[in-house]
Structures are given as C-alpha cells and as structure tokens.
Amino acid sequence: MAKVELTRHLYTFFPDLEGKVLVVEASTVAEVVREMEKIAPGFAFYVCDEIGRLRRHVNIFVEEERIADRKRLTDRLEPDSRVFIMQALSGG
C-alpha cells in the first residue's frame, strides 16, 4: 500500500480529496496514478498527458527520490512507500 500526498494546488480541482488519507494498492508510480484516477476521475490527465507522460511542470517523488522514468512511470515502490505529487519549480 502506498500513501499518496498531493500538492495543495490539486485540491483546487479535486476538493473532495482534501483532508483524506490517500492510501492505494500500487507497486509502481504508474499504478498510483491509475488508482488515483479511480478515486478522482480526471486526476490522471492533470498529472500526465494523454500518452501517460508526466507533465513537464509536475514532479513525483517516492520518499525523497524524484522518479527516474517520467515517460512511463515504471519506478517501483516499497510496500509502504510514500509518494509525493508536487508542482515542479520551473520559473522565477
């Protein structure tokens, strides 16, 4: 089970997620996004484009490590990994 934590910005679009503990069954980051899409329809297209690549200005960390595979999100998770979905800092 992975624990998912979101940038506050995403609560603007998915207010029902605010305050919820998000724990999903997933062994890769791609599965986290897939499970989040089930909980909050539309979520995946906010985080990834239509062919599944992480959007340019979005970062995902597993614990303190930024994921390596931004195209297919194949980075593997430990059973109780924490996954952080963040905005990338890409401007001044």
Next chain:
Amino acid sequence: MYDRILVGTRKGAFLVEKSNGRWTPKLSGHAGAGVNFIARDPHSGVLWAALGHGHWGAKLSRSSDNGKAWSDAAQIKYPEGARYLGTPEPSEDDQDAASPENVTLKAATVLKLWTIAFGQAGRIYVGTIPGGLFVSDDGGERFELNLPLWNHESRGGNLFDGDGTGVTHWYGTPASEGGEFAPGIHSILVDPRNHDRVLVAVSTAGVLETTDGGKSWRSRNEGMLMDYLPNPSAEWGHDPHSIALCPGQPDHVWQQNHCGVFYSTDGAATWRKVSSADQGAHFGFAVAVDADDGKAAWVVPGKADMARMAIDGGLFVARTRDGGGTWEQLREGLPQENAYDVVYRHALDISGDRLAFGSTTGNLYVSENRGESWQSVANNLPPIYSVRFG
C-alpha cells in the same frame, strides 16, 4: 446587441456586464489559470472556456449558470496513435527548418486549446495546437478529432497507419502553452447559411475549407502573399493571425495576416491585399467584421514586425467601410502617449454598433458607436487573451 463581454486573461475568466449605463468587470472563475478563450454557445447558453494551466495542462471548462460556477468538461485528448510531422523552431543552426531531414514524427498531445466555435445546435468545435480540430455533436459531452483534416495531404497524409509522405507544409507557431513549436488552429468560421461549410485558419499553414461537414478539406490561399518567403504566393506556409466573416454576407471574409490585411468577397476562394501601412493598417492580430455589411471591418494595428506594439506610442483602431479601399484611424478615447498595448488575435469583437477590445497590458476598451469613440472599462486586468460578446 449583447450587454456582456466574456474576457479570457492570463490569470482568469472575467465577465464584464453593462448595467445602468456602466460596464463593470468581475472575476468569474479560474483565478490564476490562463484562459485562452471564452465563448457562449448560442443554442444552449453554456459558457465554454479553454484553459491553459501552467502545471496541469490544457483543460476545457464549462459553466451552465452564466459563470457563477465552472467545472471540467469532457477533456480533449488526441486519439491513441495520433502523430504529426513536426518542424523544429527556426534557429541559426537550421537554415531550412522544414527540410525533410529536420522533420520529425511526434506523438500528438494537447499543447494548447486555442479557440472554440459553434455550428448547428449541439455542434461545438475546438481548435488546438498541434493543429487539431476537435468536434462535438452532442453539446460537448464528447469530442473527436476531425481525421480528414488531421490526415490532410498538406501535412503528410495518414500517419496512423504508416509514415505518410514525410513532408508537411504546416509549420510551427511558438504560441503553445510551453512554447513548443507546432502548428495551431486559431480561427474556425461556420457559414451561417450552410453549417457543413467551415473555414479554419492555421498558424502556420493558411486557410482551409470544407463544404461537406469536415469529410474533405482544401486550401483557400489564392491571392495571399507572404513577403518573407522566396515564393510569396505559395499554396501553403501562410501566417493568418485571424479570420472573420460577415454573418449577413458570409462570402465576405477578412484576414489579418502577418503580412497585411486581406479581404475576400468570394468566400475565401480568392484573397486581395487591402492593407495600407501609410493609412496605419497593416500588421496586427485581430479583425472584426460588421454583421450586415461585409465591406466594413476593424483592425487594431501594431508596429510590425520587430516591435509588435502600438504604433508610435498611440493606440488606435483602423476602420474601413469600403472593403479596404480606405482606412480611418479612430483614436478618440484611446491613449495617445506612452501606450504600448498589443491586441491579440481573439481580443477584438463586435456586437451591433458596439465593439470591444483588450490588450496584453490589461486594458479593456469599449465603443458604443462603431469605433468613433472609446471608453476605458478596465486598466488593471491580467494580460488579455480573448474578448467575446455573449
């Protein structure tokens, strides 16, 4: 004549309403998000907004209660396997960016939702970068990519099933949300006499027409001139900034182009350059046409091409009433000193005798008398992307 103006800005959607003789802007929604275009479906009354979130991509949003609440609509996505031939951004290293060895096959994803248009009841069009025309026939519940235009021979043919011809005549614009160089559809005009006839304008390719509801498309660039290419009258490669037609005389079509103002009286079959730099009408982005008189049009000229700002620090609207034979400069009520406003392609509109335009410096101006005089309605809005009555 509408008493409401829908304003899309870099930081939100604004509604500007007239009551008791006064125009008042109000933030309607999407605070902080880029709103490329807002328009009202004349059949359903639903407001539609094309958003460009800095982090979260392009999203289509709708409001069924006149902008009180907005929610995500059906999202526009390229179908699986959609690809396009991309040309790199011109650079000093690429003398000929469009040469075959520089063309690359790219997977299509939405880089920008740029414009929205309406046909018969239930039909909604959205134009995108990279060069997609998306169509809904159920009032926006579902959108599909128009494949005859996507697979058009001018852009290399069908790339779903193979590699096509390898040659595209659709070049790029850096107007996508991330600045990625790709072609974009920014103007969609539906013939009010016949909804199966639609014109689209593409940066950078030119104008295309369908007369069979989108089953087939042909170029409509005869008479256009590109003064930046060795062959100025080539079929493709034109840079329309926007096109507009006269609803009462739909064969009268206007085009503000990179290279001047062009006018057609035969439904875009042939074009004629009618701008006059001497009279202050040449470079610009937006054009508006009278609802009944196809010879009457308005543009907001900018200093071409290296500057792209109001000419000599004084803002004016240029109007012609004789099909571009002569142009008047309308300046009353507009700033004439230290004005550096730029008016983007969707940021000028007309409703009856009323006109409105907005600038990248956040100024919104309205005229109640066909442009003879103007009043400033707002001065501190975010950079304005689109202005539409509705």
